[in-house]
Amino acid sequence: MIITDYLQSFAQKTPNKIAVIDKENITYEKLFQKVSDFSSSIPDIPQRSVISLMFDNSIEFLISYLGTVSAGHIAHLISPNISKINLESQLESSKPKIVLTNKKFMRKFERLDLMENNLIEYSEIVKKKNSTVKMKPKMNDYAYLLFTSGTTSKPKGVGITHSQSEFTTNNIIKVLGYNSSDMNVVPLPFFHSFGLGCVHTSIFSGASLVIQKNTSEITSVLDVIEDKKATTFAAVPSTLTTILKNLREKAGKTFSNLRLIMTNSTSIPISTVKEYKKILKNGHLATYYGLTEASRSTFMIFKDDIKKETSVGVPAPNVQIKIVKKNNEGKQGNILIKGKNVIDNYWDNVEADKNIVMGWLETGDLGTIDSDGYLYLVGRNDDIINVAGNKVNPYEIEKIVKELSEIEDAVVVGKKHDTFGNVIKLIVKKTKGSQIKKSEIITYCIKNMERYKVPIDIEFIDEFPKTEYGKIKRFMLQE
Numbered sequence: 237m238i239i240t241d242y243l244q245s246f247a248q249k250t251p252n253k254i255a256v257i258d259k260e261n262i263t264y265e266k267l268f269q270k271v272s273d274f275s276s277s278i279p280d281i282p283q284r285s286v287i288s289l290m291f292d293n294s295i296e297f298l299i300s301y302l303g304t305v306s307a308g309h310i311a312h313l314i315s316p317n318i319s320k321i322n323l324e325s326q327l328e329s330s331k332p333k334i335v336l337t338n339k340k341f342m343r344k345f346e347r348l349d350l351m352e353n354n355l356i357e358y359s360e361i362v363k364k365k366n367s368t369v370k371m372k373p374k375m376n377d378y379a380y381l382l383f384t385s386g387t388t389s390k391p392k393g394v395g396i397t398h399s400q401s402e403f404t405t406n407n408i409i410k411v412l413g414y415n416s417s418d419m420n421v422v423p424l425p426f427f428h429s430f431g432l433g434c435v436h437t438s439i440f441s442g443a444s445l446v447i448q449k450n451t452s453e454i455t456s457v458l459d460v461i462e463d464k465k466a467t468t469f470a471a472v473p474s475t476l477t478t479i480l481k482n483l484r485e486k487a488g489k490t491f492s493n494l495r496l497i498m499t500n501s502t503s504i505p506i507s508t509v510k511e512y513k514k515i516l517k518n519g520h521l522a523t524y525y526g527l528t529e530a531s532r533s534t535f536m537i538f539k540d541d542i543k544k545e546t547s548v549g550v551p552a553p554n555v556q557i558k559i560v561k562k563n564n565e566g567k568q569g570n571i572l573i574k575g576k577n578v579i580d581n582y583w584d585n586v587e588a589d590k591n592i593v594m595g596w597l598e599t600g601d602l603g604t605i606d607s608d609g610y611l612y613l614v615g616r617n618d619d620i621i622n623v624a625g626n627k628v629n630p631y632e633i634e635k636i637v638k639e640l641s642e643i644e645d646a647v648v649v650g651k652k653h654d655t656f657g658n659v660i661k662l663i664v665k666k667t668k669g670s671q672i673k674k675s676e677i678i679t680y681c682i683k684n685m686e687r688y689k690v691p692i693d694i695e696f697i698d699e700f701p702k703t704e705y706g707k708i709k710r711f712m713l714q715e
Contacts, residue, residue, distance in 0.1 A: 237402065238306070238372075238398045239302065239398075239402075239436060239439055239440070240271060240302055240306040242439055243268050243439055244268055246416075246439075246442040247265045250264055251263060252264075253444070255267045255438075255444065255445065256444070256447060257444060257445070258294060262295065267302075271298075271302040271306060273362065274303030274362060275304075275306045275307040276370070277363075278309070278334070278370075279334065281309070281334065282333070283308050283309070284308060284378070285333040285334075286332040286381065287304045287309050287312065287333065287334045288330060288336065289301060289304065289311055289314065289337070290314040290315075290316055290336075290344065291337065291338060291341070291426075293422075293423075293447050294447065298435070298447075299362075300358065305373065305379045305398070307370040308370055308373040308377065310379070310395065311379065311381070312330045312332055313381070313382055313427040315428075324348060325391070326393075329584055330381055330393065330583070333354065334356055335354055335356070336357075336358060338358045342355070374398075375398045376397050376398070376399055377397060377398060378397055379396055380395075380401075381393060381394070381396075382396070382427075382428075382432075382528050384527075384528050384529075392582050393583025394579060395583050396579070400531075400577055401436060403576040404436075404532050404552075404577045405436040405440045406440065407532055407577070408433065408436075410553060411553070412496060412498065412522055412535070414441040414468070415441055415442075415443065416441055418438070418495075419443070419446065419467050419468070420438045420445050420446065421446045421448060421460055421461050421466040422434045422445060422446065422469075423448035423449070423450055424470055424472070429526075429531055430470070446460060446464050454478065454479055455483065455486070458487065458490045461490050461491070461494070467494060467495050467496070468495065468496040468497070469491070469494055469497050469498070470498040470499070471498075472500060472502060473499050473502050473505075474502070474645060476499055476508055477504075480508060482668075484511075491512075491515050492516070492517050493517075493518055495518060495519035495520075496519050496520060497516065497521045498523075498524075499521065499522070499523045501523055501524060501526070501534075501613060505635070506545045509538055510545065513538060513540065520539060521537075522537045525548035525549065527573075527597075529578065529579045529582070530573045530577055530597050532552055532577065533555050533575070534548050534549040534551055534552060534555075534611050535552055536548050536549025536550075544610050547612050548611050548613055549610060550608075550609050551611075552575070552577070554575055555577060557571065557573055557605070557611060558571075558572050558574075559572075559605055567604045568603060569603070570599070570601070570602060571599045571603045571611070572596045572599065573597045573599060574596045578595065579597070601613060601615070601616055601617075602615050602616065615629040615631045619710060621649075621650035621660065622650075622658055623650075623657065623658050623659060624657060625657075630648035632689070633648045633681070633689055633691070636681065636684050639680075640676075640677065642672040643664055643665070643666060643670070643677075645664075645708075646663065647708055647713055648660055649710065649713050651693055653692075660690065660691045660693075661691060661694075661695070662694045662695070663694075663713055664696055674694045674696075677691070
């Protein structure tokens with residue numbers, strides 16, 4: 237079934253159940269009606285056409301997204317924070333028949349090569365009715381199109397089918413126990429795979445979704461969790477760590493009754509994992525590993541009887557993971573993934589398709605698998621730094637440096653050196669009010685790592701350059 241089949245089912249079974257909480261409470265019956273009305277309002281365009289959507293987290297996003305896929309079209313999800321050059325690139329690649337947004341983002345499309353009738357404002361489209369009968373999409377049709385975050389290279393288009401979406405979402409529900417009694421607080425961007433997966437999970441399980449714009453106002457998000465008596469909360473690791481550093485006491489009270497905090501596989505400090513184990517008296521912290529093109533490939537639930545705080549877990553049901561080593565040296569190697577969650581090919585990108593062979597996706601990530609089948613991320617092939625013949629993984633150094641309480645985030649890059657080829661440069665964002673000195677960081681590094689890994693150069697930075705999805709652009713720091 238596609239996602240709107242689940243929506244319709246709950247609209248019939250539990251019509252008065254709250255589906256979404258935004259500016260108002262919207263029941264499953266009302267949400268289904270709004271989605272149906274939107275679907276019938278889409279202009280007459282060929283089946284399986286791309287419709288580009290630019291919205292922040294809002295009920296307008298949900299109605300537009302669900303109405304688009306229900307009508308048998310492909311929802312191309314665009315970040316409102318996208319750069320002009322990336323926006324042009326995505327529109328050129330996706331070739332949308334319609335670009336839909338709301339009034340505050342219309343200016344983003346000024347001076348772009350769009351036909352005048354292709355750009356439609358949300359309030360206008362919902363006024364229209366189109367009598368054309370919409371064909372129900374097939375499970376192997378594309379449901380939505382995302383572009384990868386582009387932290388190391390040009391973003392790649394990734395089309396996800398209804399079948400892949402259903403497979404992944406049912407795995408999330410099965411492994412993490414989502415159910416119709418859940419109240420899910422989600423401040424993650426819905427135009428990103430993590431946030432969108434949370435939307436799918438809530439609708440597939442008949443739960444209630446509390447929409448939050450973002451996590452910049454952390455105190456406000458915590459207030460919402462308490463006010464709505466939330467049962468689950470989803471956030472990236474950096475947000476969870478920031479909460480501990482700035483609002484530990486409030487978090488202890490607010491999170492004590494949550495049954496689940498969900499995060500993703502960006503590096504989680506082991507101290508953060510251990511602290512949330514203490515805070516969640518009636519629940520658990522969980523993480524997953526995956527890519528846009530292979531979503532939720534592993535799951536890790538951090539339980540007291542599993543002492544594997546640095547792992548990203550075991551493969552999801554009916555997903556295979558293997559490590560392919562070069563020259564049979566060492567335990568680590570390239571991570572490959574195979575399963576119904578893995579795409580068959582990229583969107584109009586023959587070169588990228590070479591990374592998918594016989595159903596196996598070569599992720600570009602490095603990892604190890606222990607004797608119990610738990611996966612550990614080591615880094616990315618692209619990021620390894622050669623220091624005088626020694627292969628240095630930047631993530632290993634970053635992990636150690638971030639143990640310092642006065643450091644909010646840190647990134648390691650290679651710096652050209654006449655004698656050693658490369659040396660280590662450390663770029664640091666300090667916590668608010670921190671007075672930590674470079675010499676203190678160097679001293680800590682000398683005590684905790686091999687000499688050739690110790691940074692030669694340290695630079696303090698106010699903010700890291702990030703993609704529209706919030707990931708740090710390492711290649712820009714390298715440049």
